[in-house]
Amino acid sequence: MLILSIDTSTRGCSVALHRNAELLAGYDLYTERSSSAMLTTLAENVVKDSGFFLSDLDAIAVAKGPGSYTGLRVGVSTAKGLCYGLNKPMLAVNTLEAMYLQTKGFFPETTLFCPMIDARRMEVYAAVFDFHGNLIHPTEAIILTENSFDTELESNKVVFFGDGAAKCQPLFGNRGNAVFPSEDIKPSAKTVGILASLAFQNQQFENVASFEPYYLKDFMAPSPRKSVFSN
Structure with a gap:
């Protein structure tokens, strides 16, 4: 049971590879913005550096939210792309539950x-x-x-x-x-993978086509700033 996990619930992105719920490798990148291209590269690297090919994966897991609207959209779209491209099932994990495990x-x-x-x-x-x-x-x-x-x-x-x-x-x-712990605890794919392994055992797969992130509330774009030149 080889599972690639992705978490983009907040700032940055995180990927991890688990075999039978045991962490093999994981990368966390905390930058202001993380693109889907960067996330895909991290995913490919964590699999390759562990001695596997993407085709060896049994499933792709993603932190479904709650969290950043943009971040969740990037993570889920990347997971869907991998699932379609590799013909693998998708698993989804509550971000807060994965944080609790830390x-x-x-x-x-x-x-x-x-x-x-x-x-x-x-x-x-x-x-x-x-x-x-x-x-x-x-x-x-x-x-x-x-x-x-x-x-x-x-x-x-x-x-x-x-x-x-x-x-x-x-x-x-x-x-x-x-x-209040002094350590800054961020969402991580390293614990997403543990919960995803349990979901895999229970055959709790998502419908890749219809799955949507758990936004929890509607996205609200910031109000446009008033021009300094307006009357």
Whole structure:
């Protein structure tokens, strides 16, 4: 079971190759903009450097979101192109669930985990998982207030992480059960591949033709700036 995974949920891009859920190689490139051409090159390199050909792959996996509208579109279109070109099935993984896997090994079993992706202003995309990966709070777009996550914080340590977590600290960062890791934790194909391996075993394949990213909310283009020459 050889799976190539792609994550472009936020700034930059990430690719990884797993065999039977074991990481063989992975590349993370965090730049302001990552094109589909750059992503395809990274994918080809991670497979080649591991001693395989693209034709050896059993499936292509992609982080479906939530996240950046443009980033998700690039990742999904690249995954679709590879699936069509290689005649391989596609798997899709929730970005926040893959982020949770990056942190669970560093905290006790009573801890809750809240990965967050910045959604501009005081809004974030977030979900809450327990230590075993059970969903405590579903994935949604949340406008943060000082009362956000009161229920979870009342009786559990909650780890807030991801590029949206910094918005929480001024609101409820002084509460004893709120934990903010010092390490910057970004979405990565390295954990997407672990979840994709499980999805492959369960035959949870996507319809390549009709699949769309999990945008969570409609794309809103920025308002055009008023010309300095207008009256």
